[in-house]
Amino acid sequence: MSISYQLDQLHQRVKANIWLRYFAVFNRVGLAAGFLPSGFVKIMGERFTSLSVNHPMGHYLEALHLTGYYYTFIGVIQVIAAILLLIPRTATLGAVLYFPVILNICILSIAVRFEGSLITSPLMVLANLYLLCWDYDRLKLILPFKHTGAPTGISQQPIIRSTRFPIAFFSGVAAAVVVLVLLLTNGYDIMPRNTLADCQRQCKDNSSARACQVFCNCIHQKGQSLNQALDGYHRALRMKFTQ
Incomplete structure (x- = not known):
């Protein structure tokens, strides 16, 4: 069949x-x-x-x-x-x-x-x-x-x-x-959200608040691409763990 x-x-x-x-x-x-x-x-x-x-x-x-x-x-x-x-x-x-x-x-x-x-x-x-x-x-x-x-x-x-x-x-x-x-x-470790305030709000409950702030600034203030902002976020995370 x-x-x-x-x-x-x-x-x-x-x-x-x-x-x-x-x-x-x-x-x-x-x-x-x-x-x-x-x-x-x-x-x-x-x-x-x-x-x-x-x-x-x-x-x-x-x-x-x-x-x-x-x-x-x-x-x-x-x-x-x-x-x-x-x-x-x-x-x-x-x-x-x-x-x-x-x-x-x-x-x-x-x-x-x-x-x-x-x-x-x-x-x-x-x-x-x-x-x-x-x-x-x-x-x-x-x-x-x-x-x-x-x-x-x-x-x-x-x-x-x-x-x-x-x-x-x-x-x-x-x-x-x-x-x-x-x-x-x-499924995502961090989201850009729609506004800077919304993006920063998720940093309050984030164990890596500084890296989160870096990400939000890269997106909403510097206008970087998502990949560039994620690179900055991950660099900030690595700096935290190496300190």
Whole structure:
């Protein structure tokens, strides 16, 4: 039995469940709500956040804002992807268009440790992946599987709707969200935060307060990159332990 046929069977069972269908609708609305405001801000030519240009994410957003119509283009793409998601007939196209944009935002947020989207963007990536899997029947031809199909034709089988609540699936979703949040909120030794005051506030509970202050000053006062600030932080830590 081919992988393609097994995936077809699994996908048919999933799409027959009413709760998983509701979850797909929920993800579409949630993802659309995430892109519409930010997209319109870009189309209007306004700066997306009030972050200082000294902040690592502020560096990027300020440069992006100054790119002219490229900045507007990103906003247009976000709005189009959001609208396509809300229309049932174009939801698949919306999910495909949405994915590279949100994946880029996710990687960017993690790379610069931007807490504004550090948690939400990975969750949005997962939601987008769910929608792409939901539309597997429309996207499967681009996957590197041999599409032989079932001898009797799985698409010809009658779809039996199920109202059984998928406890295992939603338990897995909840567990994935909890693990992701814990990893992202506890996976870094230090965070730049959004302002100097917020950054310095974490130094009070830090066993290396001086090194923490060095890091915050490098980010918010000197405008150094995240890597430069981390180098200064680690140098200060080494000096502490060698004294």
